[in-house]
Amino acid sequence: MVLPSPAHETDRSAERKLEEELSARSDQYFLRTKEIVGRYGDMTVTYAVFMRRPVIFCPRLVVDWLHAAAEARGVRFEIETTAEEGAWAGAGEPLLYITGSLYHLVDLETLYLQKLGAPCVAAYNAYSMCMDLPRVGFLAMDARHCAGSEMAEMMAYAASVGSRAAQRDGGAVGFIGNANDATAHFFGQTRGLGTMPHALIGYAGSTLRSAELFHDTYPDEALTVLVDYFGKEVTDSLEVCRRFSDLAKAGKIRVRLDTHGGRFVEGLDTARSYAVLDKFAPDAIRTYRTESELRWLVGTGVSGAAIWHVRDRLDSAGFDKVQIVASSGFTPAKCKVMASIRAPADVIGTGSYLPERWSETYATADIIEYDGAPRVKVGR
DSSP states (O other), X not given: OEXXXXXXXXXXXXXXXXXXXXXXXXXXXXXXXXXXXXXXXOOEEEEEEEESSOEEOOOHHHHHHHHHHHHHHTOOOEEEESSOTTOEEOTTOEEEEEEEEHHHXXXXXXXXXXXXXXXXXXXXXXXXXXXXXXXXXXXXOOGGGSSSHHHHHHHHHHHHHHHHHHHHHHOOOXXXXXXXXXXXXXXXXXXXXXXXXXXXXXXXXXXXXXXXXHHHHOTTSOEEEEOOTTSOHHHHHHHHHHHTHHHHHTTOEEEEEOOOTTSOOTTOOHHHHHHHHHHHOGGGGSSOOOXXXXXXXXXXXXXXXXXXXXXXXXXXXXXXTOEEXXXXXXXXXXXXXXXXXXXXXXXXXXXXXXXSSGGGGOEEEEEEEETTEEOOOTTO
């Protein structure tokens, strides 16, 4: 697919801003090459851009930025994407071909590679999570863990691309939104989602009082209540549901489990956790599990046993329409384990689709043609 950029009269303010950014942020050897090319003569080149691991293709941000750079400089780049957004791409397969003036392309490489690799890996992770738990909605809560607003935009975009791919391939619910307004548009939303942090519960003095304050301030909003602040996940969940029984029966209350890994959910220990899974997912504890998998199943924090335990206590009290939101460390690997025991979470809040090994996110660009003559370093 060829995506030409229109050649317009250069916007001087945009050009000045671009040049200032490139002067400060482009690698010095690209800037020096630009000076040499400007002195000894330009030529038309074609770059091939690729990654060294399988990914879900996320081209939009990099293509948009390249077109904006071309427009600011009053030139034209021809950009060919080798697949559609959301498609699988293999290790070493070219993702983009970029053709244009070497003088105007050479100093862009540092910045455009930054906008491609990490989103492609994050989208792969988001896709895997959604496919493993196709009936669960996901909420992107990664912004706090991002290195600035630009990364937050890339990660939200990535989650949306991976989510749509899982909806396409597996009929998954996928990501239903994210936590802030700035990137909500990637998920077809106008606003971020979420109700309360632990700080509101500390301020209110009790879980129930925090729910009352929230409902009084936002009476038309569905209510998602954090229930782990005081270590009484079951007690506080039931107290809130009884106080707002009409909302609970109407399915407008969610309880969010965010228990940290330093303790068990209320009412559980190792032995009781095994007993819960023996009752609700007996196959889970009768197969080989790694140490990490066992921790996610019967250990501290938001384990598979914890989710089943809270679900059982809610149902027994007549609150079967109250949903459970699970958060805290939900990586692709943990999601796969939860899928294996059919953990009854309705929504998972996660930022753990962010690439864990940053070295896997490195995109690479090579010039493969100079003025029509194929040429690339040996070994590519």
